[in-house]
Amino acid sequence: MKVLLVDDDADVREIIAFTIESQLSCEINEIDCGNAAIEEIKLNPNYDLIVCDYNMPDGNGGEVYNYLIDNNIDIPYVFCSSDFSQDHPEFNDKSRMLCEITKPRIFEGIETMVEALKVYNLRNNQESTPVNEEDYCTASLDLVAHCKQLPCDIYLLVSGKYLKTFKAGDEFSSEDKEKFESKNVENFLVKREDSKKFVQYVVEKVISILEDTSLKVGEKVLSVHDVIMDTIRELGMSESVARAAKSSVDFTLKYFDQNDETKNLRHMIFGDPERSYLTRHSVGISYISVGILKQTSWDSPENRNKLVMSAFMHDISVKKRKFTESKFSEKNDLEEIKDHPKIAIDVLKSMKEIPEDVFKIISDHHERPDGSGFPRAISGDQISPLASIFIFSHDIVDAMYELIKMDEVISLESVKKIISKFEYSQGKFPRIFKAFEKAELFQGV
Template sequence: MKKVLLVDDELEILEILETLILSEVDCEITKCNSGNKAIQELQEANQYDIILSDYNMPDGNGADLFEYNVTNMNLPFIFISGGYLEDYKDVKNFYDHNELNFFINKPVDFELLINQLEKVFSNDKSSGAFIRDEKTDLKKYSQIRFSFLKNYDISNYEVYMKLSDNNFVKVKNIGDESFEDLERYEKKVEDKYYLKQEDMNLFLQDALKEHIYNVSRAPANISEIEILGSSLEIMHDSLKALGMTELQMSLAVKTVESCIKTINSDKTLKNIFKSFLKSKGYFVSHSITSCFLSYLLAKELEIDNETTMAKLCMASLMHDLTLADSELCKIYDLSTNEFIDLKNDQKKVIETHAFECSEMCSKLDIIAGDVVTMIKDHHEWPNGGGFPRGVDSNSLFALSQLFITVLHLSDHLFKNGHGADSILSFKARMRIIGIDEERTPKIYRALNNIFDKASS
């Protein structure tokens, strides 16, 4: 039986991908939540046939795992990521090492993933991989674990148990919301039930949507902690001028609420965040506006899925939490008089806060690895003129580049408004920091599309 190594730092994504693959392919799946754990697994059990991995993860990213794979066994490798392969400069010659290597963007195209797995497995004629045979009734059904199934609404689906390869019996009808019968047979079926094949993709899409909804359905009370009020009103006209609709703002608010709830679930973060919110003014307006601008730019780039938006929103809310002074948040260029005229201890705070905040977040289980990376990178410039590391676009992954762009635009709108002259001067700022056709082509084009729509 084929063995698949599945790697992602988000448990829910691991569960959904595992369910999808097992519904179509008879294989054994091992899950890991970091690159280093996957490398350790390969060292201890070097019997895998393919690796599916996210790129940005804490404790060893996808590039580390890919490099280990190339050096040691060179298995077919599928990246499943919210970024772009060309932005991952530490992934060298990806397609050259193995002709079966493949890249899939999140949100995952389920059919594309299964087709690629079929291509990999059918390439080895002696592998024994079992892609469901169309001549058997098994082709009509897709396997799903009950431990996964019971976490979601299955009222719109029939559920079956397998008696033999060609004999399936229905144990739940459409409209039945109870799990009672399924629980009764659970031990007998060894955690495995079946949906009709045509229902499986629909169910997984619904499950993914339900997961996102469940995360956000108990929102923080925004009016109580006063973050939107006057702070968002300051930027509301600017957001509308850039083409953001009221519906989009509403969706972004829901993401903000969800992130605030997550932050407040951690006692240490909750106290820091409360102090942050009391400052109001630029401190809060900049962070909240960045959440909304992230939505606008991500939508233009067609990566505005719930997972990516939650990460961008969390980074927007968290990136300046270790700065005690709202005025220090306004400094983006260490060559300006605003920075030069500061006291030495204030300069040090600015120069180190990206590291300090990312270090703090890296120790928290509630913060995804992508968020930690964005916070660490948020004062870098695509042309290498930023700080604290002075790295350029070759070392910045896609979401970091988007996030940096959003922070600069949010800062600019706060200080200059949203008129035609302001947009023109921001285009000059883009050139200064390296947001251009050469270094960040996709973001550059998307941003100009937004500006063009806003001026038309």
């Protein structure tokens, strides 16, 4: 299904797109004014739905609607504005009007739009777009624990029967989480048709975290990462979750250079054992790798983004409860993780516009300079500069956690002592080691 979304406010477009994608399986093309939308329809008149603002500086929504009428183009049109269509004579002919969404009540309006679209599709003998399968999918205890109020019913499978454990709207407290942890419950079940409600929750949760002025940047970075990654692990990738992931990468990069806030972030990565290890591990690698990159000739905004995206996504297929800090850093149960780079790449392929370098970094992040790594057993000369920085940063983060477990001070010299067991003489690694020595990465840790 193809949707044309027209609004001159980029932030509003993003919120509307998030919400539509949580309800429908679709491809959205975003346009910022009425005249550009008309030109797009001239070139591509095969859209299944148009969602359009009214008040825009370069051609309003009424002009878009009249173009459909005048040219006998039968695309259902959604009036999405703080105005009302009845106040504008362009909309006296309701033949293309599917429904109205009144800002700012976007989510409720899009729910109405989905129902109206079902009726429209049935009336026109088209297949209904929303997915309504009645089977169940997994929602981990960690994912459910993010919800202050549950977005849908959740179930446990008991003696072959689905037992409703919580109802939509119920609170899920920290005490509830502890209770189920004590019973070794790792996963709940939700009806697959309700999984979109979790996706919508993720969008709203990410927005609320980023807008919460009471939270320090470190808390925002880690909390957003937790919510997004748990959702991808359990419910898979969608366009709206992919947008949220990209937003979290941009947000993280924006604040890495702010000294006071970054000091707080360092403390939360390496000094808060209550946080998920995989989250702290991923954000830690992003912080170290960007710090090293800045001291090299490879530094650029694009390469910083690639390293942070790789750090956030490289362990996306690893279950949080499968690996503890010690297990993962010591690489026990290697058979359990040897395929996870490939699986992570398969997940990422569903995201749009991911640079090829990100796939290379994730594919090679368990290679070693001496060729003893996996999955390809390539040596330093064959490893790209960005992947080499990532591998080295991975070693640094593991060394820092090892120092924490030994209750020793984290410093340049103590980290160098831990990583002295590795050989960094091949490929780009000598240059990266020198860049690491120049970067002031451990102040305030």
